[in-house]
Amino acid sequence: MATPLASASRSFDAERVRRDFPILAQHVNGRPLVYLDNAASGQRPLAVLRAVEHYETHTHANVHRGVHALSQAATDAFEGARERARRFINARSSREIVFVRGTTEGINLVAQSFGRSRLGKGDEILISALEHHANIVPWQMLCEQTGCTLKVAPINRRGEVELEPLLGLLTGRTRLVAVAHVSNALGTVVPVERIVQAAHSCGALVLIDGAQAVAHSPIDVRALGCDFYAFSGHKLYGPTGVGVLYGREELLEEMPPWQGGGEMIRTVSFERTTYNELPWKFEAGTPNISGAVGLAAAMDYLESLGLEALAAHERHLLAQATAAIERLPGIEIIGTAAHKAAVLSFTMRGCHPHDLGTILDSQGVAIRTGHHCAMPVMTFFDIPATARASFGCYNTEADVAALVAALEKAREVFG
Amino acid sequence: MDLKDLYRDVILDHNRQPRNFGALTDPDTHAEGHNPLCGDRLTVWLRFDGDRIADIRFEGKGCAISTASASLMTEAVKGKDKAAIRELYDRIHAVLTQPDAAPPDASLGKLAALAGVREFPARVKCATLCWHTLNAALERSADAVSTE
Ligand SMILES: Cc1ncc(COP(=O)(O)O)c(C=O)c1O
Numbered sequence: 403m404a405t406p407l408a409s410a411s412r413s414f415d416a417e418r419v420r421r422d423f424p425i426l427a428q429h430v431n432g433r434p435l436v437y438l439d440n441a442a443s444g445q446r447p448l449a450v451l452r453a454v455e456h457y458e459t460h461t462h463a464n465v466h467r468g469v470h471a472l473s474q475a476a477t478d479a480f481e482g483a484r485e486r487a488r489r490f491i492n493a494r495s496s497r498e499i500v501f502v503r504g505t506t507e508g509i510n511l512v513a514q515s516f517g518r519s520r521l522g523k524g525d526e527i528l529i530s531a532l533e534h535h536a537n538i539v540p541w542q543m544l545c546e547q548t549g550c551t552l553k554v555a556p557i558n559r560r561g562e563v564e565l566e567p568l569l570g571l572l573t574g575r576t577r578l579v580a581v582a583h584v585s586n587a588l589g590t591v592v593p594v595e596r597i598v599q600a601a602h603s604c605g606a607l608v609l610i611d612g613a614q615a616v617a618h619s620p621i622d623v624r625a626l627g628c629d630f631y632a633f634s635g636h637k638l639y640g641p642t643g644v645g646v647l648y649g650r651e652e653l654l655e656e657m658p659p660w661q662g663g664g665e666m667i668r669t670v671s672f673e674r675t676t677y678n679e680l681p682w683k684f685e686a687g688t689p690n691i692s693g694a695v696g697l698a699a700a701m702d703y704l705e706s707l708g709l710e711a712l713a714a715h716e717r718h719l720l721a722q723a724t725a726a727i728e729r730l731p732g733i734e735i736i737g738t739a740a741h742k743a744a745v746l747s748f749t750m751r752g753c754h755p756h757d758l759g760t761i762l763d764s765q766g767v768a769i770r771t772g773h774h775c776a777m778p779v780m781t782f783f784d785i786p787a788t789a790r791a792s793f794g795c796y797n798t799e800a801d802v803a804a805l806v807a808a809l810e811k812a813r814e815v816f817g
Numbered sequence: 818m819d820l821k822d823l824y825r826d827v828i829l830d831h832n833r834q835p836r837n838f839g840a841l842t843d844p845d846t847h848a849e850g851h852n853p854l855c856g857d858r859l860t861v862w863l864r865f866d867g868d869r870i871a872d873i874r875f876e877g878k879g880c881a882i883s884t885a886s887a888s889l890m891t892e893a894v895k896g897k898d899k900a901a902i903r904e905l906y907d908r909i910h911a912v913l914t915q916p917d918a919a920p921p922d923a924s925l926g927k928l929a930a931l932a933g934v935r936e937f938p939a940r941v942k943c944a945t946l947c948w949h950t951l952n953a954a955l956e957r958s959a960d961a962v963s964t965e
Contacts, residue, residue, distance in 0.1 A: 752833075754880035756855045757824075760937060764820050772855055786856030786878055815824050816881070817833075 414715040419707065420796045422447040433766025436804040441586050441614060441745050441792035442770050444639040446700070453699035454641065457692050464688055466665060480691050483698035484681070487646050490701040491631060492622040497680040498654065500647040501689050505613040506536040508632030508647030509580070511684060512609055513540040515660040516630075516653065517578070523549035526575045528606070530568070530592065531557045531782060532585040535775045537611045541580060550577070557782065561588035561737040569600055576606040583615035587776035587788070588737025589720075589745030591615075598627045607653070613637055617794065618716055618743045620709040623648050635693060639795070640700035644693030647684075654680050661686040704795075712795050716744045719793045723802045730809055736788045747774075747788040750809065753816040755787040761815055762789075765808040822933035823940070824881065831885035836892055841874040846958040850877075850950030852942055857883045861891075861950045863958065868898040875947065882931075882940050887947035889928050899955060906948055913941050 420426055423445045428435050437445060457479055463472035465480045481496070488496040502508045521527070527541050531554050541552050553576075555568035563581065572579070579601040584591050594610055601608045609630035615621060617638040623631050630653075634645040649657075659666050659677055663686035668676045677683045704712070723746050727733050732751030750758055759771035770790045773780045780786060791805055841847075841862035850859045859877030863870055873891045877884070894902050905928075912921050912932050921929035934944045 756857075756880035756940070756943065757882070760823065760940060761820060780856065786858070811820075815820060816829065 414707075414711045416715060416796055416798045420798070422449065422703075423796050424448060424451075426796060430766045430768070431764050436765075436767040436801045436808075438791040438793065438797065438801060438805060439768045439770045440617070440794035440797075441637070441774075441790065443636045443642070444617060444794050445796070446639055446641070446696070447703050449703045450640060450696045450699045454692050454696040457695040462691070465691055466682070476691055479695050480689065483694035486698035486701050487694075490621070490705070491616075491646075491648055492624050493648050494624065495651055498648055498651050500649065500654070500681045500684045501694055502632075502645050502647050502684075503643055503690070504634035504636070504645035505534075505611060505632045506540075506634075508630075508645060509536055509609065509611060510540045511647055511660050512578075512580075512630050512632075512649070513544045515657045515684070516607075517541075517544040517550075518547060519658050521548050521550040521577055524575060525550040525577045526553055526573065527551070528553045528555060528568070528571055528576050528579045528601075530555045530563045530581050532561060532563060532588055532590060532592075532776065532779055533580075533582055534586055534611065534613065535777070536613075537580055537582060538778070554778075557590075557779075560739050561585065561590045561779075562739045563590070563592050563597075565593065565596055565600070568597065572600055572604045572606065574604065576601070576604055578607050578609060580609040580611065582611045582613070583621075584612075584618065584743045584745070585737070585776070585779075586614045586745065587774040587779045587790070588739065588747055589742040589792075590737060590739040591741040591743050593741075594628065595626060602627070614743070614745070617704065618709075619713045629653055635697040635700065638697075638700055638704060640697035641690075641693045644690045644697050646697075651680065654684070657684075659683050659686070663687045665689070707795055713743075715795070716793050716797075719797055719799070719802055720744060720746060722799060723791065723793075723805060726802060726806045727809060730806070730813065732813070733809070736783055736785065744793045745790060746792070747790045749785060749788055750812060750816075753812055755789040757816070758789045758809075758812050761812040762805070762808045765804070765811055767804055767808045769805075819933075823937055825930045825933060827889075827927055827930035828881060828885040831888040832881035835875075835884050835888040837874045837888065837895075839874055839876055841872060844874075846954050848950050848954035848957055850946045850953070852879075852883070852946050855880065855943065857943065857946055859883065859887060859947055859950050861887070861947065861954050863951075863954050865958065869896060870894055870898075870902070871896075873951075875950075879946070880940075880943050882934060882943040883946050886931055886944040889930070890947050890951065893926060893928050894951065902951070902955070906952070909948065910945065913944055 425445050461475045463476045465477045484496045484499045487499045598608045607629040610628045612633040616633045631648040636642040666686040736747040755771040772787050844862035845865050847862040857879035861875045864872040875887045
């Protein structure tokens with residue numbers, strides 16, 4: 403297994419990729435920056451920065467509202483980005499691509515539009531125990547509003563969502579299963595294909611929180627068969643404040659609008675308002691146009707790198723980092739699923755994650771420490787927090803070495 | 818930034834062997850502190866002798882800065898009355914948060930070891946959690962007295 407991974411990695415030139423990301427050229431605390439906080443947010447390549455700058459410099463106006471040239475150009479850019487996103491996840495139609503602020507807003511949209519109009523007392527929503535707060539709290543709010551019930555499929559000590567117990571919780575009352583594709587706290591890749599099959603055979607719909615998946619492997623929503631798929635632009639090297647909610651057209655068509663305002667209407671009178679068609683029905687107000695343009699550029703960029711080659715490169719880095727830090731005294735890796743992506747969470751005996759974060763930062767190594775917006779995961783493992791290194795397209799073996807050296811430094815400080 | 822400035826020997830020592838650690842039997846009051854951002858949790862128990870703190874203990878889970886700060890605090894406030902604690906708190910707060918604060922003088926004693934935290938803004942909350950918790954315990958005891 404090691405050989406094909408290693409050779410795939412060699413064919414991926416991360417050193418060249420680094421040069422596309424101007425932010426990485428800086429020093430932090432006197433050391434070259436080693437950015438290993440990609441699960442929180444990725445950096446932007448020049449291609450994205452330039453696309454946004456070009457849009458702001460030459461093309462900006464409001465969309466869908468003017469006959470003048472700029473408004474038309476802005477509309478073309480925005481709708482072009484929608485078509486780009488459709489291709490990126492292989493949706494059937496661009497009517498299935500709703501621009502939102504990010505994963506969080508996408509999930510809230512489904513909870514409030516689909517959930518509020520369709521669910522009631524006796525209905526059940528099933529999530530897993532490794533979800534990000536963004537895929538827990540909107541459902542809890544919905545339960546309060548409608549009287550439906552939230553069920554949680556357990557994880558095992560490796561941090562895997564096991565199919566058996568999950569299937570046991572799927573009943574005729576389950577209306578929606580909402581699960582992460584990849585866990586941000588543990589790195590676990592969740593077997594979403596199998597979950598979709600099982601849920602559909604019970605008549606339940608499936609929403610996938612793809613925040614941590616989209617930047618690491620190709621996504622095909624039709625092959626997955628899911629009903630909704632939400633992700634954020636900033637985790638795939640695009641801008642903040644923009645993301646996508648994919649929804650199957652038949653479902654979106656039947657769902658009521660979520661927010662009201664301009665753009666989402668066809669006609670308004672004080673007696674009666676009719677709504678715009680898909681996808682604009684769900685896009686009230688002026689959207690994040692430059693964000694969508696930047697996101698489309700990020701998708702171009704990622705595909706130019708080759709998502710399969712990128713996935714192999716990151717697997718190689720993850721395997722290498724795992725093997726190296728496991729050898730350090732007192733390290734415990736949190737999340738040891740058989741199938742993981744790009745995330746390495748761990749603790750070091752005698753050194754709180756918060757102290758680790760500070761010491762690593764002093765060495766120029768940026769990682770995340772804390773509960774990673776997944777407090778139930780921390781509770782499950784009975785720890786207050788973890789340190790988390792997460793890899794992206796510009797990370798190299800030298801970054802892994804810097805991480806290991808910084809951890810050795812922490813061991814030295816804390817004895 | 819110099820790590821040795823933050824993780825001074827006094828801090829590492831009090832982190833490894835926190836003083837006055839563990840529940841106090843027969844406390845007059847106690848309070849719990851929580852920093853949801855990093856998950857630090859802390860309980861402070863107090864016993865009074867009149868207006869003075871006769872005994873203080875703490876327990877909790879946290880980073881080295883929060884543990885050492887709490888340990889140092891318990892040593893510093895034992896035997897002091899509320900006014901003196903208030904004054905000490907104001908001084909340590911200034912040392913922790915004001916970039917141009919005068920270097921800590923000898924009267925701060927071992928608490929001066931926390932001065933390096935100032936250079937690490939993300940960690941100031943770790944050092945102040947125990948003091949906020951102590952203040953909450955003191956206020957609670959004042960409330961209890963006033964409602965009697
Ligand atoms: C698994 C997962 N879901 C949801 C989110 C929320 O994403 P955003 O904050 O971009 O809406 C994140 C981001 O941290 C995540 O990792």
